[in-house]
Structure formats: structure tokens, C-alpha cells
Amino acid sequence: MRVLREGIAVTVSDTVNSSFGTLFVVATPIGNLDDITARALRILGEVSLIAAEDTRHSARLLQHFGIGTPLAACHEHNERADGGRFLARLAAGEDIALISDAGTPLISDPGFHLVRQARAAGVRVTPVPGACAAVAALSAAGLPSDRFSFEGFLPAKRAGRRTRLETLREEARTMVFYEAPHRILECLQDMAELFGAERQAVLAREITKTFETIKGLPLAELALWVSQDENQQRGECVVLVAGHQPSSEDELDAEAIKVLDLLLAELPIKRAAALAAQITGARKNRLYELALSRKPQ
Numbered sequence: 250m251r252v253l254r255e256g257i258a259v260t261v262s263d264t265v266n267s268s269f270g271t272l273f274v275v276a277t278p279i280g281n282l283d284d285i286t287a288r289a290l291r292i293l294g295e296v297s298l299i300a301a302e303d304t305r306h307s308a309r310l311l312q313h314f315g316i317g318t319p320l321a322a323c324h325e326h327n328e329r330a331d332g333g334r335f336l337a338r339l340a341a342g343e344d345i346a347l348i349s350d351a352g353t354p355l356i357s358d359p360g361f362h363l364v365r366q367a368r369a370a371g372v373r374v375t376p377v378p379g380a381c382a383a384v385a386a387l388s389a390a391g392l393p394s395d396r397f398s399f400e401g402f403l404p405a406k407r408a409g410r411r412t413r414l415e416t417l418r419e420e421a422r423t424m425v426f427y428e429a430p431h432r433i434l435e436c437l438q439d440m441a442e443l444f445g446a447e448r449q450a451v452l453a454r455e456i457t458k459t460f461e462t463i464k465g466l467p468l469a470e471l472a473l474w475v476s477q478d479e480n481q482q483r484g485e486c487v488v489l490v491a492g493h494q495p496s497s498e499d500e501l502d503a504e505a506i507k508v509l510d511l512l513l514a515e516l517p518i519k520r521a522a523a524l525a526a527q528i529t530g531a532r533k534n535r536l537y538e539l540a541l542s543r544k545p546q
């Protein structure tokens with residue numbers, strides 16, 4: 250199977266060499282250590298090596314659970330170039346676990362290159378699921394969760410962040426963002442400006458930890474609430490924003506759509522949309538958007 254990521258063709262191999270070891274992608278807790286699974290503990294204890302984003306950080310986790318498996322660094326700066334040494338050990342039949350500092354590896358964390366290289370080399374890659382801040386936040390936010398869009402971290406600089414948010418204005422699914430605490434206020438303010446003050450949002454902070462806070466308010470009110478309490482600008486946070494709901498003003502009635510379709514059969518898109526707007530009183534921009542989707546230029 251070939252998938253596209255950032256414009257690069259990536260080959261995903263489905264052929265597994267059974268003499269190779271397995272790469273286990275193991276989720277670790279995002280705060281409360283009790284959230285590690287029994288299977289994760291067993292596998293971390295059984296593998297030959299644990300590839301960790303930060304070996305010092307993970308050493309404390311392993312020590313807490315009495316696991317003595319050796320650790321090796323696998324972070325964003327070395328995983329692409331040094332993947333070969335992990336692959337060599339997997340090819341020699343050893344099992345390796347991949348972990349990140351918290352939660353699920355690859356989710357705004359290192360691991361993509363190693364997993365890709367391992368699969369391409371015919372290594373079996375197996376997930377050991379567990380905590381993930383995005384999913385934990387979504388599960389408790391009370392926003393629509395049947396479809397959602399994981400947006401990860403927004404660009405750190407304001408201009409880049411606003412440009413990205415602009416592209417998401419009409420996203421209909423619930424959006425899930427990770428954000429650094431020192432940027433949370435300006436992020437919410439930009440969201441209120443670009444998505445609308447009334448758009449419903451939830452700030453999920455310090456999930457599973459002592460000061461866990463899950464607060465839902467319209468964006469402008471949420472930004473104000475965060476601005477008035479510095480404690481809300483500390484710790485780790487996930488921001489969830491309800492998807493765009495077209496207002497009744499944006500909705501086209503059946504009559505306007507029928508007129509547009511008739512005109513589209515005879516006229517160029519722009520002209521058909523303009524005339525349909527004049528005839529029916531519907532919004533020209535909405536008609537134009539619909540016309541584009543019915544008859545791409």
C-alpha cells in the first residue's frame with residue numbers, strides 16, 4: 250500500500266519476516282502512573298531494549314515499576330539517522346519497545362521514522378495502546394466525538410498560528426489541539442477572533458493529575474476566564490473546539506439550489522451564481538461555493 254504524507258510517497262510494507270523480533274509501540278501514562286496497562290508493564294519487562302524519547306525521564310518510570318530493561322535514546326534528532334541500530338537488533342530477533350515521555354508514541358511525539366523503517370524492513374510492529382491526551386480530553390469534553398480532527402500543536406509564532414486557524418474556520422468536525430501553557434491565552438484569543446466568540450470550546454488541563462480541570466465555555470468567555478486566573482496558564486493542556494455549524498443564513502433552500510442547477514447547465518459558474526442570487530435572494534458567496542462543488546472549474 251502507498252500512502253502520502255507531506256507530499257512524500259511512503260511505502261508501507263505488509264510483509265513480515267517471522268525470524269525478526271517485534272517492535273512494540275507502547276503507550277505510557279500522561280500523568281497518573283496507575284494508567285499504565287498490565288500488558289505494557291509485561292512487555293516493557295520482557296523486551297531486550299526500550300527505545301525512549303528521553304532516557305533519563307523514562308528511567309524514573311521504569312524504576313517506579315521495578316523494570317530493569319536497558320534504555321536507548323530515540324528522539325526526533327536521532328531516530329531517522331540512528332534507526333539502523335534498532336533495526337539491526339530487530340533483524341537479529343530481539344524485541345524492542347518504543348516509548349515516549351508520556352502517552353502514545355508518534356502522537357505529537359517521535360517514532361514515525363522508526364515505525365516506518367521497521368515496517369519497510371519487514372519487522373512486525375504492534376501497538377500496545379493506552380493513554381493519549383487528545384483522546385482522554387475528547388472522552389470527557391462533551392463535544393461531538395463521532396468525528397474529530399486531531400490538529401496537534403499549532404505553529405508557535407502568532408502569524409503562523411493565525412494562518413493555520415484560518416484554514417480551519419469551516420472545519421465541521423470537533424478539533425483537538427495541543428498547546429503549551431505559555432501560549433494558551435493568546436491561542437484562545439486568536440481562536441475567538443477567527444472562529445467566532447460564541448464557538449463552544451473546552452480546555453482540558455492536567456488530565457489525570459492533581460489539578461485536572463476540564464472547562465467548557467464559548468471561546469471568548471474561555472479566553473477571559475483563562476486571562477483572569479494564572480493557574481489556568483500552567484501545566485499541560487488540550488484545547489477542543491466545536492466544529493463549524495453553518496448558520497441558517499448560510500443554508501440554501503431547495504428553490505435556490507434548483508435555480509442554480511438550471512443556470513449552471515447554461516452558464517459559467519460565476520454568472521450562474523450571481524443570477525441565482527438575484528432571482529432567489531440567497532447569498533451569492535454560498536451559491537458560488539455550491540456551484541464550485543457541483544461543477545468544478
Ligand code: SAM
Pocket residue numbers: 279280349351352353354355356357358380381382383426427428429453454455456457458485486487
Ligand atoms: N504523545 C502524547 C499523547 O499521547 O498525548 C502527547 C505528547 S505532546 C509532546 C505533549 C502535549 O500533550 C502537551 O503539551 C499537552 O498539550 C498534551 N498533554 C500531555 N499530557 C497531558 C495532560 N496530562 N493533560 C493535558 N494535556 C496533556
